[in-house]
Amino acid sequence: MPSANYPADYRYTKDHEWIKVEGSVATIGITDYAQHELGDVVFVELPKLGAQIKAGQSFGTVESVKAVSDIFSPVSGEVTETNSLLSDSPEKVNQDPHGAAWLIKVKLADPKEVSSLMDATAYQAYVADKTQEQSA
């Protein structure tokens, strides 16, 4: 699998979501590793604006041809925006998972939640371990 570029200013979860914090608002998506594991993404289901989401709980699904994957929120807060691009172009999740295919924006309830997440270096080591397990 090609080595992906994991942005240094994002934080990452063990479930392969990323989060980028700007002030009190965070943008959330799934990582390149996650999209590669899923394969061709064909459908994305996101929460409604104003929905309250909780850290560690599922807020939506990303579906590939073969599989359904729950997306777990890295943080708690209120959904302020969802990516409308994905309803007609779910394949963007495969093409640009760390950029154009962000999933939701959240107004953070507790900014401290972010600090417990992995940074890019730690996440890269985490997925390198996983990749090794699979090819063993």
Place this chain on the structure above:
Amino acid sequence: MTTPATAEIRKTALNSTHRRMGAKMVNFGGWDMPLEYSGILAEHDAVRKRAGLFDVSHMGEIEVRGAGALDLVQRVTCNDAAKLTVGQAQYSGLMTGRGTFVDDLLVHKISDTHYLLCVNAGNQDDDFRHIVMHNRFDAKVENAGPRYSQLAIQGPRAKEILQRLTPAALDSVHYYHFIFGSVSGVECLIARTGYTGEDGFEIYFDPQFSEKLWGDLLGAGESAGMIPCGLGARNTLRLEAGMCLYGHEIDAETTPLEAGLGWICKLGKGAFFGSAVLARQKENGIPRKLVGFEMLDKRIGRDGYPVSIDGREVGRVTSGGPSPSLKKNIGMAYVPPVSSVLGTEIDVSIRGQATPARIIAMPFYKRSQEPEKT
């Protein structure tokens, strides 16, 4: 199909080739198989428009030989193997005494005293035992899986590609017929069969030539746009073609009549194992019927999701997913016969939410020149 947790995973002769070429692998029926190479959508598209090459060496082969071979095949399968001419194949079912599926299979007539059965990977050992148990005809039954590799070359350009590697006249091999011939110098059984809804061939040969044939076929097909494909695309292709998959549409609890496979159920051929139950079911009616459906919004009804009509749960989705060629989400499910009329609206429960779908005709996808069933 069941995959015993303790069983060692099985590999085809091409396993290291698949890994070297970067295929994403998956455990299918106890076999470590390619799920996808370049992606299910790209592979699906290649097979519909050009060609795809599949390693299907996990499929089992059982050979039945001797003067009693036909009698044994007739006893354990529901289609009429007596109708086959030498060099012809038929789709059939291996039946339990209750007229349900031990497996589905292809029966190839090699000679009056020699039949080759192509069966599902995960069922081959059970199938073999089942056939042997019914062998009161003094036939010789061989579980021949390890002696064969099988490759499927599928798509509108499959014939042209395969023809580059063989002196055999492929034009003269009609749908559901086969010949013996050399491909790239390797002796093969070349059958015009497949599981994709496209024209194509399945070739059977000695596993020691697997890498050679895989490589030579990919080389011969490259200029025509043929690509290696995995089981992911094989599944979306067969679903669009409305073909049954063991463990999904058919199993030891379903009969051919329920699965819309009455055409392989030849009750007039004489008694076979399970025929009495099937004759009764044909007379009294089936309790449920396999139908095709399309989802009416963007959500995807998948394998195992509950199906309800007017708020009452009536069954489950047997196979469901996106149809890359038709650009909609489709599936198959069992419903009561009274509710099986085309156009009937059903609900598929997706993560607890009733999602509308409509019963439509199968096959969902039909190539422009559909060959006749045999």
